[in-house]
Amino acid sequence: MTDSNVPMPKCEDLKLLQGQKALVTGGSSGIGKACAIALAAAGADVAVNYAHHEEAGQEVVETIKAAGGNAFAIGADVSQEEQVLSMFKQTIDAFGTIDILVNNAGMQRDAKFEEMTLQQWNQVISVNLTGQFLCAREAVKEFKRRGVVEEVSCAAGKIICMSSVHQVIPWAGHVNYATSKGGINMMMKSIAQEVAPDRIRVNSICPGAIRTPINRKAWETPEAYDSLMNLIPYKRIGEPDDIGRVAAWLASDQADYINGASIFVDGGMSLYPGFSTGDG
Numbered sequence: 496m497t498d499s500n501v502p503m504p505k506c507e508d509l510k511l512l513q514g515q516k517a518l519v520t521g522g523s524s525g526i527g528k529a530c531a532i533a534l535a536a537a538g539a540d541v542a543v544n545y546a547h548h549e550e551a552g553q554e555v556v557e558t559i560k561a562a563g564g565n566a567f568a569i570g571a572d573v574s575q576e577e578q579v580l581s582m583f584k585q586t587i588d589a590f591g592t593i594d595i596l597v598n599n600a601g602m603q604r605d606a607k608f609e610e611m612t613l614q615q616w617n618q619v620i621s622v623n624l625t626g627q628f629l630c631a632r633e634a635v636k637e638f639k640r641r642g643v644v645e646e647v648s649c650a651a652g653k654i655i656c657m658s659s660v661h662q663v664i665p666w667a668g669h670v671n672y673a674t675s676k677g678g679i680n681m682m683m684k685s686i687a688q689e690v691a692p693d694r695i696r697v698n699s700i701c702p703g704a705i706r707t708p709i710n711r712k713a714w715e716t717p718e719a720y721d722s723l724m725n726l727i728p729y730k731r732i733g734e735p736d737d738i739g740r741v742a743a744w745l746a747s748d749q750a751d752y753i754n755g756a757s758i759f760v761d762g763g764m765s766l767y768p769g770f771s772t773g774d775g
């Protein structure tokens with residue numbers, strides 16, 4: 496029996512990431528912002544990466560600091576190798592090391608397939624897939640250099656790749672985006688297999704529809720929201736913190752035996768809701 500006078504600890508009170516250093520790419524908005532805030536609430540020091548909007552990055556830093564956490568903002572376009580190298584150098588100089596990478600930066604450039612330009616294709620693949628490759632590679636170098644520090648974590652490092660339900664659900668009109676997410680799935684698993692003996696954990700979170708600027712059209716009018724609900728058995732849109740909480744837990748030692756996994760956080764979107772009546 497639980498004594499009702501003793502409140503259960505809230506996730507953030509557990510400080511599961513105390514003493515750890517994190518880098519969150521695309522941490523200035525949407526899911527990345529929620530991850531940065533959640534990791535900081537769990538005790539991590541956080542480098543909040545932004546691509547172009549420094550003010551937005553600074554705002555996230557201020558939010559974290561106001562809650563008693565430690566963070567700084569750092570600019571880099573993750574698709575540019577020199578910028579990624581410099582971001583890692585600056586973060587390691589500031590924090591001493593990195594224990595957690597949230598490989599989150601991503602974008603959509605939607606178009607009907609036959610109208611999709613090479614530029615739209617390349618931009619999405621470069622940021623969503625190549626960007627995650629570059630950041631994961633630099634993180635692995637640092638994790639291997641440092642190895643396990645037992646007082647900090649049982650693992651030498653953790654990488655969380657932000658994928659999507661669209662790593663399994665094909666998406667007409669978004670071929671570049673769905674391809675990038677399918678690629679992330681195989682990249683994540685292959686890296687996980689290669690670096691597991693070094694005690695490095697690599698996993699993905701696959702969000703469904705989360706209320707962020709990237710999909711504003713899908714939720715901002717009541718009509719759009721209603722139609723979105725046809726795709727979500729749990730009948731609510733996800734909030735950014737639904738992902739932030741999972742990221743903080745997945746990065747923590749509570750999840751130490753999870754490696755190479757895709758965690759779907761989607762209210763059941765990937766359950767083929769079109770088949771929910773059981774009619775053939």
Ligand code: BGC
Pocket residue numbers: 603658659660661702703704705709710713
């Ligand atoms: C996309 C969103 C979309 C969601 C579900 C995400 O990966 O970025 O635009 O709402 O998948 O379809």
